[in-house]
Amino acid sequence: MEFDTISAISTPMGEGAIAIVRLSGDDSLAIADRLYRSRDGRKLSDVASHTIHYGNIVDPKTDDVVEEVMVSVMKAPRTFTRENVVEINCHGGFVTVNKVLQLTLREGARLAEPGEFTKRAFLNGRIDLSQAEAVMDLIRAKTDRAMNVAIGQMEGRLSNQIRTLRQSILETLAQVEVNIDYPEYDDVEEMTHQLFKERADYVGGELDKLLRTSQQGKILRDGLSTVIVGRPNVGKSSLLNALVHENKAIVTDIPGTTRDVIEEYVNVRGVPLRLVDTAGIRETEDIVERIGVERSREYLKKADLILLVLNYSDDLTEEDEGLFEAVKGMDVIVIVNKTDLDPKIDMERVKELSANHQLVTTSLLKEEGIDELEQAIADLFFEGELEAQDLTYVSNSRHIALIEQALHHIEEVKEAIELNTPVDLIQIDFTRAWELLGEIIGDAVHESLIDQLFSQFCLGK
Ligand code: GDP
Ligand code: ZN
Numbered sequence: 281m282e283f284d285t286i287s288a289i290s291t292p293m294g295e296g297a298i299a300i301v302r303l304s305g306d307d308s309l310a311i312a313d314r315l316y317r318s319r320d321g322r323k324l325s326d327v328a329s330h331t332i333h334y335g336n337i338v339d340p341k342t343d344d345v346v347e348e349v350m351v352s353v354m355k356a357p358r359t360f361t362r363e364n365v366v367e368i369n370c371h372g373g374f375v376t377v378n379k380v381l382q383l384t385l386r387e388g389a390r391l392a393e394p395g396e397f398t399k400r401a402f403l404n405g406r407i408d409l410s411q412a413e414a415v416m417d418l419i420r421a422k423t424d425r426a427m428n429v430a431i432g433q434m435e436g437r438l439s440n441q442i443r444t445l446r447q448s449i450l451e452t453l454a455q456v457e458v459n460i461d462y463p464e465y466d467d468v469e470e471m472t473h474q475l476f477k478e479r480a481d482y483v484g485g486e487l488d489k490l491l492r493t494s495q496q497g498k499i500l501r502d503g504l505s506t507v508i509v510g511r512p513n514v515g516k517s518s519l520l521n522a523l524v525h526e527n528k529a530i531v532t533d534i535p536g537t538t539r540d541v542i543e544e545y546v547n548v549r550g551v552p553l554r555l556v557d558t559a560g561i562r563e564t565e566d567i568v569e570r571i572g573v574e575r576s577r578e579y580l581k582k583a584d585l586i587l588l589v590l591n592y593s594d595d596l597t598e599e600d601e602g603l604f605e606a607v608k609g610m611d612v613i614v615i616v617n618k619t620d621l622d623p624k625i626d627m628e629r630v631k632e633l634s635a636n637h638q639l640v641t642t643s644l645l646k647e648e649g650i651d652e653l654e655q656a657i658a659d660l661f662f663e664g665e666l667e668a669q670d671l672t673y674v675s676n677s678r679h680i681a682l683i684e685q686a687l688h689h690i691e692e693v694k695e696a697i698e699l700n701t702p703v704d705l706i707q708i709d710f711t712r713a714w715e716l717l718g719e720i721i722g723d724a725v726h727e728s729l730i731d732q733l734f735s736q737f738c739l740g741k
Contacts (some may be wrong), residue, residue: 283306283400283403284305284307284313284389284390285303285304285305285306285307285308285365285388285390286302286303286304286305286389286390286391286392286393286396286397286400287301287302287303287304287311287381287384287385287389287390287391287392288391288392288396288397288667289301289302289304289377289381289398289700290302290367290397296658299369299370299377300367300368300369300370301367301368301370301377301380301381301384302366302367302397302498303364303365303366303367303368303369303384304359304360304361304364304365304392304397304400305363305364305389306361306363306364306593307364307388307389308356308363308366308389309324309325309353309364309366310325310388311383311384311387311388311389311505311729312324312351312353312368313325314340314387315321315337315338315339315340315380315383315384315387316335316336316349316351317336317337317338317345317544318333318334318370318670319334319335319448323349324353326473327360328340328353328355328619329353329354329355330352330353330355330358331352331353332350332351332352333350333351333352333353334348334349334350334351334352335348335351336348337349337351337368337370337380337383338567339383339384340387346376346379346380346383347370347371347377347379347380348371349368349369349370350368350369351367351368351369351379352365352366352367352369352594353365353366353581354366354367358472360397360399360401360406361397361400361404361406362400362401362404362405362406363404365370368380368384392681395412396417398412398415398533401415402722403537404711406445408436408667408721408722409441409451409660409719409720409721409722410433410436410438410442410676410679410720410721410722411433411436411439412429412722413433413676413678413679414431414433414438415430416431417429417431417433417675417676419463425553429497429675433587433676438490438674438679438720439487439720439721441490442717442720442721443676443718443721445483445486445716446488446714446718448479448482448483449479449483449710449711449713449714452475452476452479452710453707453710453711453714455475456472456475456476456703456707459471459472460472460703461675466550468607469702469703471701472703473697473700473706476697476703476706477667477694477697478695479710479727480693480694480697480710481694482515482693483690483713484691487683487686487687488687490674490683491674491680491683491684491687493674494674494675494679494680494683494714496509497674497675497676499549500523502551502552502554503545503552504551504553504554504584504585504661505547505554505582505583505584505585506553506555506584506585506586506587507555507580507581507583507585507586507587508520508555508587508589509580509587509588509589509603509607510588510589510590510591511591511597511599511600511603513591514589514590514591514594514618515589515591515615515617515618515642515644516589518617518644518645519589519615519617519642519644520555522647523546523548523553523555524546529571533736538650542552543646543695548654548657548658549624549654549655549657549658550658551567551658551661552575553585553657555641559725578664579609580606580610581610583610585610585611585612585613585657586607586610586611586613587612587615588603588604588607588613588614588615588637589615589617590614590615590616590617590625590630591616591618592616592617592618592619592623592624592625592641593618593621593622593623593624594619594624594625595623595624595625595626596625596626596629596630600733601633604633604634610665611660612634612637612638613637613638613639613640613653613656613657613660614633614637614639614640615632615641615642615649615653616630616638616639616640616641617641617642617643617684618643618644618645619641619642619643619648619649620643620645620646620648626633631681638656638659638660640652640653640656648673678720682716682719682720683715683717683720684718685716686712686717687713687714688707689710689712689713690713690718692709693706693710693713696709
């Protein structure tokens, strides 16, 4: 395939003083050469692939030195995009990096769209679709765990699992064709139903397992939307500050990503919390007061996690009881704050109300109980057993939708077998599941089932 040469600032994950201008495409080396001056006059187009060079970037119009740089040269095809790639490592601030980028654009590169390097890697056959999407998730990953999930997917864990399942379906379909074309047994229909049933059970079970990870996967990627509720003065702001300060707020310092000002991300023991509308809490102290009881209930229902704060040194009020009512059935952690003061709250009643929730006591003033609170959050999310590293999480909503649809067709297969439906009708659902799974890895667009059956099993000779 042929593409123009693209350029963009691609800052490495996390912090770091170095910023990179990355070029990809046929003209990468030529464009870089027009800007690059080495000590010994060597051109980048003449150097060996996968080598790094020290020199200056100059403005070719004036020959003024813009920046001292290290330039990596990676020639096609052994590169991420399978095109010629040049990475100009700048150590200056954003202004100089930007100047270098502008120069590459002036010399003929086009500004890359978000994710376009990854898109090229996909289009040039370097990675499959789910891997491409994983890279996009990686760019947006908000915690280490989320990053591990994305990396796992990028390494092809999900792709491999999907391929295995598709292969299993394909083999079944081939086997069925053989049974029908060359019946060795009297009751082909029953044999075939039996075969279909075994495979449908297996594939359905595996898809089900993948789906069960999807909720976790989505949360890891998007953050657990968390709302802090409580009467005025119980310590909501203090709690927010404690969470933000104890835990490194999650930085997304990738150029082009803007942070939503009304959300604050914190990473609590690997669980990304998206503290929703914290600005609201800060400004008006109380979301119930601010948006009214009815609306705040609706609002609360959308949250993944509620942190309900009570005051240890005050009576439990009707308003407190109302909050318990409003968050019924949700994931709630009850926090009884201000334990450094004289007790006044009816703890027996609090325990009663918290029967289905976790209960933690804190003194945010004295920084006590925060560890316990964090542990409670982690327990709630990981149920104390899940380790992101060991699992294939499905976190991409497109993948989830496709797996759900595929599973639906597998269920249809099972049902059809129960009803003794003719084999050719069952085949349709099985084939559809195979196609849907293929869309996850981007295969369905390229290959038809017939081609696969022919190439792998030499049917229909
Ligand atoms: P909010 O209205 O619910 O957001 O409550 P704030 O976080 O603004 O806290 C209200 C007041 O209670 C502030 O003066 C805090 O310093 C104080 N406060 C918060 N946590 C504690 C605590 O654990 N013990 C004591 N003694 N005071 C606290
Ligand atoms: Zn406050």
